[in-house]
Amino acid sequence: xxxxxxxxxxxxxxxxxxxxxxxxxxxxxxRQLRWPIPDDFxxxxxxxxxxxxxxxxKYLLLQLQQETLMIHLGMSGRLCLMTEASLIGPHDHIxxxxxxxxxxxxxxxxRFGAMLLTACPNxxxxxxxxxxxxxxxDLTTDYLLNCTKNRRMAIKSLLMNSHFxxxxxxxxxxxxxxxxxxxxxxxxxxxxxxxxARLIEYIQQVLAKAIAQGGTTLKxxxxxxxxxxxxxxxxxVYGRAGQACYQCGQSLQQITLGQRSTVFCHHCQIF
DNA sequence: AAAGACACCTGGGAGC
DNA sequence: TGCTCCCAGGTGTCTT
Numbered sequence: 001x002x003x004x005x006x007x008x009x010x011x012x013x014x015x016x017x018x019x020x021x022x023x024x025x026x027x028x029x030x031r032q033l034r035w036p037i038p039d040d041f042x043x044x045x046x047x048x049x050x051x052x053x054x055x056x057x058k059y060l061l062l063q064l065q066q067e068t069l070m071i072h073l074g075m076s077g078r079l080c081l082m083t084e085a086s087l088i089g090p091h092d093h094i095x096x097x098x099x100x101x102x103x104x105x106x107x108x109x110x111r112f113g114a115m116l117l118t119a120c121p122n123x124x125x126x127x128x129x130x131x132x133x134x135x136x137x138d139l140t141t142d143y144l145l146n147c148t149k150n151r152r153m154a155i156k157s158l159l160m161n162s163h164f165x166x167x168x169x170x171x172x173x174x175x176x177x178x179x180x181x182x183x184x185x186x187x188x189x190x191x192x193x194x195x196x197a198r199l200i201e202y203i204q205q206v207l208a209k210a211i212a213q214g215g216t217t218l219k220x221x222x223x224x225x226x227x228x229x230x231x232x233x234x235x236x237v238y239g240r241a242g243q244a245c246y247q248c249g250q251s252l253q254q255i256t257l258g259q260r261s262t263v264f265c266h267h268c269q270i271f
Numbered sequence: 272a273a274a275g276a277c278a279c280c281t282g283g284g285a286g287c
Numbered sequence: 288t289g290c291t292c293c294c295a296g297g298t299g300t301c302t303t
Contacts, residue, residue: 003297058298072298
């Protein structure tokens with residue numbers, strides 16, 4: 001389940017192999033992803049050179065000469081590099097071959113991911129409405145308090161809402177709130193400055209640590225070289241409902257919040 | 272305007 | 288063993 005650290009790990013894994021390479025072949029076996037792959041997708045990519053790779057939220061951005069390829073991994077998407085087109089699995093939807101004989105393969109069983117082409121990524125509605133990057137200096141206490149002001153939604157829902165802060169999914173939201181000692185259902189407007197500062201501290205710590213360790217490995221995530229990440233071994237609450245809290249020993253609770261399962265410690269995390 | 276509900280999709284696990 | 292049912296998750300869009 002790719003959250004920001006998984007996307008960042010993928011980006012760093014791909015960059016040395018495909019940056020500055022030109023596209024010599026494109027195969028789209030299945031066009032129905034979150035949005036359909038356009039009919040002229042192959043034609044628009046062919047002979048283009050990757051000028052740079054970057055990330056915005058959970059979107060990977062491959063800057064080509066004419067336009068930008070935006071890739072979102074959805075919930076089960078994966079990008080792998082290979083040197084020859086190996087056996088094609090049922091969920092291997094797109095291959096992009098480069099002049100250096102590398103093949104970038106997009107695999108996505110649930111097909112919630114997306115590949116989009118846009119001439120102007122900064123103006124693209126999907127990117128334009130995104131909130132701040134959690135690891136940038138834009139995420140300040142003032143910014144966060146401004147987001148939470150007058151908002152009754154649960155703090156966890158706000159953390160996971162990409163219009164406020166990008167890149168935090170269900171797993172990291174649960175972990176961050178546990179470390180910050182904040183109850184996931186606390187109304188956003190109740191956040192006080194000292195909690196906001198602590199929240200930012202843990203957002204940045206958790207995400208940076210996860211990136212350093214190559215993302216979280218649950219069912220689906222494998223980085224671009226096919227190696228799993230190791231962050232899941234350090235999860236405090238996610239997937240541990242009913243087990244003992246590492247801090248106080250009490251049983252971790254599970255609730256549904258915004259249609260997402262949420263695990264927390266009712267003793268360590270307060271309103 | 273804000274916030275909640277729903278839809279998209281498949282694999283895997285539980286229960287029968 | 289095999290079938291059915293339910294759940295997981297990211298996020299755009301619809302509904303309240």
